[in-house]
Amino acid sequence: SYELTQPPSMSVSPGQTASITCSGDKLGDQFACWYQQRPGQSPVMVIYQDTKRPSGIPERFSGSTSGNTATLTIGGTQAMDEADYYCQAWDSSTANWVFGGGTKLTVL
Amino acid sequence: VQLVESGGGLVQPGGSLRLSCAASGFTFSSFEFNWVRQAPGKGLQWLSYISGPGTTIHYADSVKGRFSISRDNAKNSLFLEMNSLRDEDTAVYYCARQGRDDYNSAYFDPWGQGTLVTVSS
Numbered sequence: 001s002y003e004l005t006q007p008p009s010m011s012v013s014p015g016q017t018a019s020i021t022c023s024g025d026k027l028g029d030q031f032a033c034w035y036q037q038r039p040g041q042s043p044v045m046v047i048y049q050d051t052k053r054p055s056g057i058p059e060r061f062s063g064s065t066s067g068n069t070a071t072l073t074i075g076g077t078q079a080m081d082e083a084d085y086y087c088q089a090w091d092s093s094t095a096n097w098v099f100g101g102g103t104k105l106t107v108l
Numbered sequence: 109v110q111l112v113e114s115g116g117g118l119v120q121p122g123g124s125l126r127l128s129c130a131a132s133g134f135t136f137s138s139f140e141f142n143w144v145r146q147a148p149g150k151g152l153q154w155l156s157y158i159s160g161p162g163t164t165i166h167y168a169d170s171v172k173g174r175f176s177i178s179r180d181n182a183k184n185s186l187f188l189e190m191n192s193l194r195d196e197d198t199a200v201y202y203c204a205r206q207g208r209d210d211y212n213s214a215y216f217d218p219w220g221q222g223t224l225v226t227v228s229s
Contacts, residue, residue, distance in 0.1 A: 042221055043202070044219070045216060095166045
């Protein structure tokens with residue numbers, strides 16, 4: 001089955017840049033989305049169509065792609081950005097949505 | 109725009125449960141929907157998709173044949189019928205609206221608050 005691979009965890013100091021990667025064989029053919037899930041809360045979309053930021057999401061959140069890897073970048077990370085982040089893509093061969101395993105971002 | 113799930117609870121292995129997702133604040137019938145679950149301390153797992161008219165449906169292999177997605181556009185409601193429940197189905201279940209942009213790329217926004225299903229004897 002199709003898999004999206006993310007690092008399980010990463011840490012960043014306040015004000016620094018955090019880059020979370022998501023790799024998958026078909027990412028070059030499909031758009032990626034990113035979701036933020038703070039503890040005890042529902043997921044919230046922060047990036048769609050690889051690079052687009054929804055209204056209401058701070059400008060410090062950005063997305064990029066290179067080959068089969070999508071990257072979520074948080075510039076000037078703040079304490080409120082501490083959360084789990086998930087990438088997502090569509091697998092057209094199975095007509096299934098796929099999520100990455102999630103990355104726990106710690107801001108310390 | 110709001111999605112509110114209900115119907116979760118404690119059920120014995122082998123039992124059944126029907127989850128509901130009530131939508132408000134938008135034209136329900138115009139949107140596709142999905143169910144996603146999250147086991148305790150684990151990541152997100154997509155379960156099922158349904159098109160606006162309800163004519164196209166997809167399932168993850170892990171729930172195919174046991175779970176059934178449906179919708180009632182007249183009542184602005186989405187459902188997930190779950191049968192033959194197993195311990196590993198214990199999770200928070202979310203409904204999520206699927207949006208599309210000008211390039212037909214899709215995304216999940218918003219998500220409901222989730223409803224907890226516990227499968228245990």
